[in-house]
Amino acid sequence: MKKTIRLGIYGARRGGDLGRAALLANADVVAICDSAMDKLEERKTQFPDATLYTEFDKFIEHDMDGVILANFFHEHAPYAIRLLERGIHVLSECTSNSTMAEGVALVRAAEKSKAIYMLSENYPYMKFNLEMKRICDGGTLGKILYAEGEYNHPGNGKNISNKKYLNYFPEHWRNFLPRTYYVTHSLAPIMSATGAIPRRVTAFSCTNDEPIDNSIATASHISPDVAAIIMTKNDDGSVFKFTAHSSFGAHANSYRIAGKRGQIENLRGMGDKVMLRYNSWQIPEGREEINLYEPSWHDEDSELIEKTGHGGGDYLVVREFIRSITDGRKPDFDVYFATTMASVGILAHRSVLDGGKPYDIPDFRSEDDRRKWENDDLSPFWYSDGRAPTIPCCSINDYKPSDEQMRLFREIVMEEKEKIK
Ligand SMILES: NC(=O)c1ccc[n+]([C@@H]2O[C@H](COP(=O)([O-])OP(=O)(O)OC[C@H]3O[C@@H](n4cnc5c(N)ncnc54)[C@H](O)[C@@H]3O)[C@@H](O)[C@H]2O)c1
Known part of the structure; x- marks a missing residue:
């Protein structure tokens, strides 16, 4: 009998949506990791059998075949590399890498690994x-x-x-x-x-x-x-x-x-x-x-396709990932x-x-x-180690919201717990 593919999810928001598509495509979701407890709790009823983690280091130890990587947009590559080094297949949300140096490191890791790397590009x-x-x-x-x-x-x-x-x-x-x-x-x-x-x-x-x-x-x-x-x-x-x-x-x-x-x-x-x-x-x-x-x-699978988001793209991208694992072949959107x-x-x-x-x-x-x-790590985003962006993120170098706008943002948008941080 064909083995059911066991998937983990890193990043419970978008990752949870792709997890739903994975269940429709006959995979199991066995573990979910998110540092935000409320996001984990929200996914409990959808994936009652999954083990919940708040730390990647513990999550990566879980016995699983592949991971849907849906953490922050600019932080996918370092986690993809660690998973590939452990022989765990990766379906990474876009973008694959946010610096040129990360792109080089990711390709090198994918070439060394027996696991499959696929970009979760659904459009x-x-x-x-x-x-x-x-x-x-x-x-x-x-x-x-x-x-x-x-x-x-x-x-x-x-x-x-x-x-x-x-x-x-x-x-x-x-x-x-x-x-x-x-x-x-x-x-x-x-x-x-x-x-x-x-x-x-x-x-x-x-x-x-x-x-x-x-x-x-x-x-x-x-x-x-x-x-x-x-x-x-x-x-x-x-x-x-x-x-x-x-x-x-x-x-x-x-x-x-x-x-x-x-x-x-x-x-x-x-x-x-x-x-x-x-x-x-x-x-x-x-x-x-x-x-x-x-x-x-x-x-x-037209009926199943219609059940998932992004015009059915969510089902098809996850199905392609699962099929490339079970068939042991190159996925549609590989690391190159x-x-x-x-x-x-x-x-x-x-x-x-x-x-x-x-x-x-x-x-x-x-x-x-x-x-x-390989050494170009310029980025318009805040780095995960707390460093500030090293290049401007827009065409007007010194553009920034006014103090009043930031006050409004803190007042209206940020949740109470975040304001205290
Ligand atoms: N393909 C699509 O149609 C589509 C749609 C929506 C989002 N996305 C992509 O999905 C990714 C996630 O986006 P999102 O909308 O869920 O918003 P988001 O980036 O704000 O959410 C990321 C989640 O990952 C968690 N996370 C981040 N770093 C973590 C860490 N170190 N440890 C544990 N958990 C961590 C956060 O707590 C959060 O819940 C982005 O790359 C985005 O581009 C793709």
């Missing part, structure tokens, strides 16, 4: 993105020349409960997130559909220069940038233009892939619908020049795919800070490229 598994990949793979678009990706996720800054949930202390990573770093939801779908790998990057920020109002809406977020417009030249000669995580109006995840003979895009504001169009003189058999349709899943995207996010930010200067994206398969970056 390529959304219905319209799978359809775009299916059409690209079918070849009717011809050679792919260009693609766009936008993860545009504005938030209402006046929504206090959102702030309490997402930005809950001043040094939280979301308050220091440069517009280029959360790049995987924009970039992975077009990399996955086209197979192209970014090799050079340049970026400009898109900045809201309205005067700072002394309101809670902008408090604590150390950036007036609303987007970075990023471009890459890729290994196959194609070009991508994408935004990482932007926040102009209005919400949409949108992608467009253009080939020599035609193009496919999902339509902003129209659910899962896609528009597939061909040159009038190059229409393939069985298609029209203009095809507007709602794609299907083409998957035996993951660290390439992280390098794009990190170096696009350097480009923003440097007036749009292009940067080469390293290939971490190459020892020369690894040596070039």
